[in-house]
Every structure is written in structure tokens, then in C-alpha cells.
Amino acid sequence: MNQAIAKADTLIEAMGWIRRFRGKTTVIKLGGSLLEDRTAMHHLLLDVVFMETVGLRPVVVHGGGKAITKAMADAGIAAQFIRGRRVTDEASLKVVEQVLAGELNVELTETMERLGGRAMNLSPRTTCVLHGKKMLDPDGEDLGFVGEVTSVDRDVIESLAYTDQVPVIPSLCYDDEGQLYNVNADTAAMAVAQSLGADKLVFLSDVNGVRKDETDPKSIIPAMSAETARELIASGVIRGGMIPKVEACLQTLDRGVQKVHIIDGRLRHSLLLEIFTTDGVGTEIHA
Numbered sequence: 251m252n253q254a255i256a257k258a259d260t261l262i263e264a265m266g267w268i269r270r271f272r273g274k275t276t277v278i279k280l281g282g283s284l285l286e287d288r289t290a291m292h293h294l295l296l297d298v299v300f301m302e303t304v305g306l307r308p309v310v311v312h313g314g315g316k317a318i319t320k321a322m323a324d325a326g327i328a329a330q331f332i333r334g335r336r337v338t339d340e341a342s343l344k345v346v347e348q349v350l351a352g353e354l355n356v357e358l359t360e361t362m363e364r365l366g367g368r369a370m371n372l373s374p375r376t377t378c379v380l381h382g383k384k385m386l387d388p389d390g391e392d393l394g395f396v397g398e399v400t401s402v403d404r405d406v407i408e409s410l411a412y413t414d415q416v417p418v419i420p421s422l423c424y425d426d427e428g429q430l431y432n433v434n435a436d437t438a439a440m441a442v443a444q445s446l447g448a449d450k451l452v453f454l455s456d457v458n459g460v461r462k463d464e465t466d467p468k469s470i471i472p473a474m475s476a477e478t479a480r481e482l483i484a485s486g487v488i489r490g491g492m493i494p495k496v497e498a499c500l501q502t503l504d505r506g507v508q509k510v511h512i513i514d515g516r517l518r519h520s521l522l523l524e525i526f527t528t529d530g531v532g533t534e535i536h537a
């Protein structure tokens with residue numbers, strides 16, 4: 251009996267948080283490093299289904315960098331990155347599309363449905379909600395078919411909330427001429443969060459947050475200002491795949507979203523801990 255009472259207490263404790271966030275949009279970016287870990291993915295999607303069930307509005311944007319690199323290697327294509335973005339020629343683009351839209355997007359949607367939730371894939375193979383153009387690298391490098399999002403079909407995404415469906419969006423966009431582009435998933439999540447005026451943007455990755463020393467989990471920085479984040483990129487402490495993530499955080503903060511978090515998706519229920527407790531996990535970047 252005591253156990254059952256403790257469970258009821260936990261539900262009551264969550265009530266304040268549920269009321270606070272009910273009807274609010276949280277954009278959740280699932281990183282490809284994390285998607286490799288099936289158990290972690292399962293628990294995360296369960297958290298997403300829970301959020302939707304109690305009236306929050308989760309929107310999932312996903313990458314799949316590791317799976318793309320693997321599929322490219324299988325096809326005999328070497329991966330090349332510039333400042334965390336994949337140089338994408340025509341052959342690579344085919345692989346990117348197949349992995350993101352053909353495999354991961356379908357798997358994520360189906361898994362959520364199996365877990366008792368309702369989900370809808372919004373990919374170029376079904377309904378593409380991200381529109382954009384070729385991205386011009388600030389250093390003048392030609393990244394090939396790498397795009398940036400210029401507009402988001404907000405109405406399509408928001409209408410899913412009326413039928414209790416979680417939108418699942420891969421990081422691909424079309425331009426006005428119907429050319430497909432590979433978009434960094436952190437950048438795509440940022441564009442979606444801005445367009446929806448999201449309350450929160452959470453990046454789930456395979457590290458416990460931004461670290462002073464990339465290899466030392468204990469060196470995690472729990473909270474940092476936008477200014478510090480810029481300094482850490484310039485000094486090389488933040489490098490590789492963490493650069494587009496932090497850049498996306500900075501641009502989001504520039505446009506009015508109050509808080510952005512980078513958290514460890516491998517930690518069971520990290521998403522719920524982030525939303526339903528006062529002690530956040532991971533790194534919070536604030537204005």
C-alpha cells in the first residue's frame with residue numbers, strides 16, 4: 251500500500267509542472283549519436299509519448315549523422331566535414347535521404363506508435379515541412395547540397411496537436427526549384443523552434459553537456475552565457491559536432507527563446523528530468 255501511495259505522491263508532485271507546460275511546445279532534437287543506442291532511444295521516445303499524453307506539445311526533429319557515415323562507408327563514399335557540417339555531393343545526398351527519410355524517420359514514428367503514442371512523419375517522402383536554400387559557408391567553402399531552412403510549414407505541424415499526434419521531422423529541406431538539401435539537424439531544430447515560438451528547445455546527444463575538456467565528463471559546464479559559448483567556440487574548446495549545436499542555441503536565444511538545453515539522452519528519462527524537475531541536467535545556455 252505504501253508503495254502505491256508513494257506513486258500517487260509522485261503524480262501529485264508532477265501536477266505543478268504539467269500545468270505549467272500544458273499546451274506549450276517543446277522542440278526535441280534527437281542526435282544521431284544517440285539513435286545508435288536502441289535502449290536509450292526507446293526510453294526517450296517513451297518520455298516523448300508521456301509528454302504528449304499529459305498535454306504538452308512535443309515536436310521531434312532528428313538527425314542521423316552516425317548512420318549516414320556508416321551507410322556512406324558501405325557505399326564506398328568517404329565522409330568529410332567542415333566545421334561540423336557534412337560536405338554533400340549528389341551520391342552522398344542519396345544516402346542521406348535514404349537514411350534520414352527512408353529509415354530513421356519511419357523507425358522513430360513506428361516506435362512511438364508501438365509505445366502507445368500517435369506520431370506522424372513529416373519528411374520529404376510524406377509531407378515536407380522544411381523549405382530552404384543552399385547554405386553559403388561563412389568561410390567560402392562549397393559544402394555541396396547542404397541547405398539552410400528559410401521557412402517552416404507551421405500550420406501543418408501545429409494542426410497535428412489537434413489529433414494528438416507528435417510530428418517527427420528529419421533534417422532535410424527543399425528549395426523553390428524542388429532541389430533537396432541536407433540540413434544539419436541542430437540547425438533544423440533551431441528553425442522549427444523559432445517558427446513555432448517554442449517554449450523550450452532541448453538537444454539530446456551522447457554527451458552529458460558541453461565540457462571544458464571534451465574527454466572529461468566531470469568538466470561539464472552546467473550553465474553558460476551566450477558570450478562564454480562564443481569564446482569557447484573561438485578557442486577550440488567546443489569543436490566538431492558540438493559547434494552547430496551551440497551555434498543553433500545562440501541563434502535561438504537571439505530570437506527570443508529563453509532557455510536552451512544540451513542534455514545526455516543516454517541517461518534514462520533525461521528528458522522528463524529536464525522538464526519536470528528544478529535541478530536541470532546537462533548544459534543550459536542563456537542569453
Ligand SMILES: Nc1ncnc2c1ncn2[C@@H]1O[C@H](COP(=O)(O)OP(=O)(O)O)[C@@H](O)[C@H]1O
Binds near residue numbers: 454463489490491
Ligand atoms: N566541448 C565539448 N563538449 C562536449 N562534446 C564536445 C565538445 N567539443 C566537441 N564535442 C563533440 O561533440 C559531439 C556531439 O556532437 P554530434 O556528434 O554532432 O552529436 P549529435 O549526433 O547528438 O548531434 C560529442 O560526442 C563530442 O565528441
Ligand SMILES: CC(=O)N[C@@H](CCC(=O)OP(=O)(O)O)C(=O)O
Binds near residue numbers: 280283316334434
Ligand atoms: C549538413 C549536415 O551536416 N547534415 C547532417 C544531417 C544529420 C545530422 O545533423 O545528424 P546529427 O544530429 O546526428 O549530427 C549530416 O549529414 O550528418
